[in-house]
Amino acid sequence: MTECIICDEQAKLLPNIHIDGDRFKCPRCGAFEISGSLVAVLRQKGTEYTADQVAKLSSWVRYQNMRGEIPCKMLTVADYDYITAMPIPEISDRINRLLAFVAGCQPSLGQTFNMKDPALIAVSYSKNGVEVDRLLHSLIESCLIAKTDREDHAEITPAGYMRCEELHAR
Numbered sequence: 001m002t003e004c005i006i007c008d009e010q011a012k013l014l015p016n017i018h019i020d021g022d023r024f025k026c027p028r029c030g031a032f033e034i035s036g037s038l039v040a041v042l043r044q045k046g047t048e049y050t051a052d053q054v055a056k057l058s059s060w061v062r063y064q065n066m067r068g069e070i071p072c073k074m075l076t077v078a079d080y081d082y083i084t085a086m087p088i089p090e091i092s093d094r095i096n097r098l099l100a101f102v103a104g105c106q107p108s109l110g111q112t113f114n115m116k117d118p119a120l121i122a123v124s125y126s127k128n129g130v131e132v133d134r135l136l137h138s139l140i141e142s143c144l145i146a147k148t149d150r151e152d153h154a155e156i157t158p159a160g161y162m163r164c165e166e167l168h169a170r
C-alpha cells in the first residue's frame with residue numbers, strides 16, 4: 001500500500017508498465033495512470049495543491065472510470081492545468097450526481113449502499129467525508145434515500161429512483 005498521489009488515501013501502486021509514469025488504484029479516485037512529470041509537480045506543490053484541486057482531479061478520474069476507461073488515460077501536466085481550471089459543480093448538481101451514482105450501483109429496490117464509501121467523495125466533487133455526509137443528509141431530508149438498520153448504510157427510496165429517472169430523462 002502507498003498513498004494515492006492525487007488524494008492521499010491508502011492506495012495500491014500497480015506494476016509500472018510505462019517508462020515514465022505510475023499506475024494507481026485508489027478507493028476514492030479509482031484507477032489511473034499519471035506521468036512522472038505530473039507526479040513531480042504534485043509532490044513539489046505542497047500547500048499550493050489545494051483541496052479543491054484534489055477534488056477536481058479525483059472526480060475526473062472517477063468519471064473516466066465510470067465511462068469505462070479503466071485505468072483513466074495517463075494524466076499529464078497539461079491535463080492537470082485543464083482539469084483544475086474547471087469550476088466545481090453547483091451543490092444541486094453535486095447532490096444529483098451523488099444520488100445517480102448510488103442508485104446506479106443498486107439494480108433493484110431495497111438494496112443498501114455504504115455511506116462511507118470513499119468513491120462518494122469523488123463522484124460528488126467533495127473535499128472530504130464530512131462534505132459527503134452533508135450532501136447525503138440533504139438526500140435523507142428530501143426522502144430520496146433513507147438510513148437502514150445497518151450502520152453507515154442507506155437505501156434509495158422509490159422517490160429517489162423516480163428522481164433519478166427524471167434526471168436521466170433530461
Ligand SMILES: [Zn+2]
Pocket residue numbers: 004005006007008009011026027028029030058
Ligand atoms: Zn485517490
